[in-house]
Amino acid sequence: MKRQTIKATVLALLGVMLLSGFWSGKTAEEKRQEVQKMRTETLAMLYKEAPEAKAIIKKAYGYAVFSNIGVNIILVSAGGGSGVAHDNKTGKDTYMNMGTVGVGLGIGIKDFRGVFLFENKEVYEGFINKGWEANAQADAAAKADDKGAAFGGAITVAPGIRLYQLTKTGLALQATIQGTKYWKDDELNE
Numbered sequence: 001m002k003r004q005t006i007k008a009t010v011l012a013l014l015g016v017m018l019l020s021g022f023w024s025g026k027t028a029e030e031k032r033q034e035v036q037k038m039r040t041e042t043l044a045m046l047y048k049e050a051p052e053a054k055a056i057i058k059k060a061y062g063y064a065v066f067s068n069i070g071v072n073i074i075l076v077s078a079g080g081g082s083g084v085a086h087d088n089k090t091g092k093d094t095y096m097n098m099g100t101v102g103v104g105l106g107i108g109i110k111d112f113r114g115v116f117l118f119e120n121k122e123v124y125e126g127f128i129n130k131g132w133e134a135n136a137q138a139d140a141a142a143k144a145d146d147k148g149a150a151f152g153g154a155i156t157v158a159p160g161i162r163l164y165q166l167t168k169t170g171l172a173l174q175a176t177i178q179g180t181k182y183w184k185d186d187e188l189n190e
Contacts, residue, residue: 032095
């Protein structure tokens with residue numbers, strides 16, 4: 001069994017490396033433009049599924065938008081992506097990366113987007129300057145018809161941080177960010 005787990009890990013990591021080939025040969029400016037395009041598309045998807053999110057994001061201290069592609073092979077999953085954090089007070093963007101590793105039965109490729117909302121300067125700056133690591137699974141039902149909720153459809157993933165998770169079919173009914181790490185992209189923030 002141990003040998004199968006090692007094989008699955010290697011295959012998952014190879015899949016992620018192949019997916020990361022998307023960036024090869026692009027300049028830093030081209031990469032930033034791709035991230036900006038992804039942000040615009042993701043926010044448009046979110047606003048279509050949860051129109052109240054537009055006002056909520058505008059009121060937040062800041063927000064971050066990520067695109068993640070994950071590969072799940074047998075018992076191991078791995079993924080990676082990129083994103084941008086935006087400080088609503090200063091208008092500054094900070095480009096970031098993310099990586100994820102987990103275990104769970106399955107096979108396939110998953111493409112999802114995440115929009116993080118930060119309630120205050122402290123949690124926002126902690127996220128971008130120190131990075132952030134999700135070590136526990138954050139699951140919650142996304143109640144699309146919960147009109148009275150301040151963050152309808154978003155879930156709390158840490159004190160002061162809420163998350164909308166989207167898939168191609170709209171808002172995800174649960175958000176799983178176990179074993180995910182976020183950090184600044186040194187190349188794109190030069």
